Amino acid sequence: MLYEKAPAKINLTLDVLHKRSDGFHEVEMIMTTVDLADRVWIRPSHRGITIRTSERFVPNDRKNLAYQAAELLQKRFGVTSGVEIILEKSIPVAAGLAGGSSDAAATLRGLNRLWNLQLPDEDLASLGSEIGSDVSFCVHGGTALATGRGEKIESLPAPPNCWVILAKPAISVSTADIYRHVDLSNIAHPSTQNMIDALHTGDYQKMCQSVGNALEPITMKLYPQVSILKEQMKKFGADAVLMSGSGPTVFGIVKHESRVPRIYNGLKGFCREVYAVRMIGSRHFLA
Known part of the structure; x- marks a missing residue:
């Protein structure tokens, strides 16, 4: 069984610049991780995708971003084996802290190891952008400037200790x-x-x-x-x-x-x- 940490993020800044032709808004935001994290456990199974979660308000089907992450990797790289994903939630749900996005990012990182896909973080982040705007940042973690819909990531120094x-x-x-x-x-x-x-x-x-x-x-x-x-x-x-x-x-x-x-x-x-x-x-x- 593999383990990945899925930390929460906060926005130090969030700016909305204009409406894009694709219907989304162009944003410019600085995000950073804090010491509050979900725990994501991943283990192989014979077939399908199973989500188990400690939080009753979190969906365990295709509405779950971690499920979508696993399904995306399966389809994109022709993976036939299944996986069980266990989410131990600590990040509040629907809170503006990217809990679901961080779970999806942790799932991408974990399955990259489990299935030996050998994808660099940049490729995982690009895949993550297909799932949700914050997933790209969550793949990298740390502190970053996010632009576009939030999928273009430029690393920044960590904030002062506080x-x-x-x-x-x-x-x-x-x-x-x-x-x-x-x-x-x-x-x-x-x-x-x-x-x-x-x-x-x-x-x-x-x-x-x-x-x-x-x-x-x-x-x-x-x-x-x-x-x-x-x-x-x-x-x-x-x-x-x-x-x-x-x-x-x-x-x-x-x-x-x-x-x-x-x-x-x-x-x-x-x-x-x-x-x-x-x-x-x-x-x-x-x-």
């Missing part, structure tokens, strides 16, 4: 629905370049000042719980606060560990799913 408090309200947000509400004539664009500069210089303060998410005002208007969480996280003392992806998870960046318990405990009064984890941002975390 803590991340994640808080997910008890709602689910449809990414497609949020993008349908995008008004390109009235959107606040974060400075991607400022964040890139902060990462290259290891400037924690500049990193905190440069976080931004063009989708955040849309999600907060549709789901006031997100706005409430963000205000509470600021109140409890996070150095920077932002919504990840299309939401609804809000994260706070904290430099000093001594401040983490106050923020964590304060947020537990507002939502059940709260996590205090380290910012990782380097590729070794996939090992």
Whole structure:
């Protein structure tokens, strides 16, 4: 049986540039991994694809991105053997943290080993882009600038060492629905370049000042719980606060560990799913 780690991601920035001819939006975002991960176990079987999961809200059929990843490799490379994929979930579902995408990426990496396909990460990431926009980043992990639909990946230095408090309200947000509400004539664009500069210089303060998410005002208007969480996280003392992806998870960046318990405990009064984890941002975390 093979094992792959599937870490969650957060968006340090997320910008929407324009509507593409294929109907998707052109995005520019900086993503990084945090120390919250699903565990993906993969073992051979005689035929078919079987998904087993610890989370009852996660589908175990073709709706599951890990299933789609296995099916794609089977069809593309003529693999006739089957596989059983066991997902031990720790990343909240439908949270803006790329849990499903990371599971799919881990499945691609694991089956690449199991079936001895010998595909480089670039090829796996290209295959991943056929499954979902975040899968390409999740194949590589670490910290990166993602452009296009999110499938064009350019590696960046890891952020300075710090803590991340994640808080997910008890709602689910449809990414497609949020993008349908995008008004390109009235959107606040974060400075991607400022964040890139902060990462290259290891400037924690500049990193905190440069976080931004063009989708955040849309999600907060549709789901006031997100706005409430963000205000509470600021109140409890996070150095920077932002919504990840299309939401609804809000994260706070904290430099000093001594401040983490106050923020964590304060947020537990507002939502059940709260996590205090380290910012990782380097590729070794996939090992």
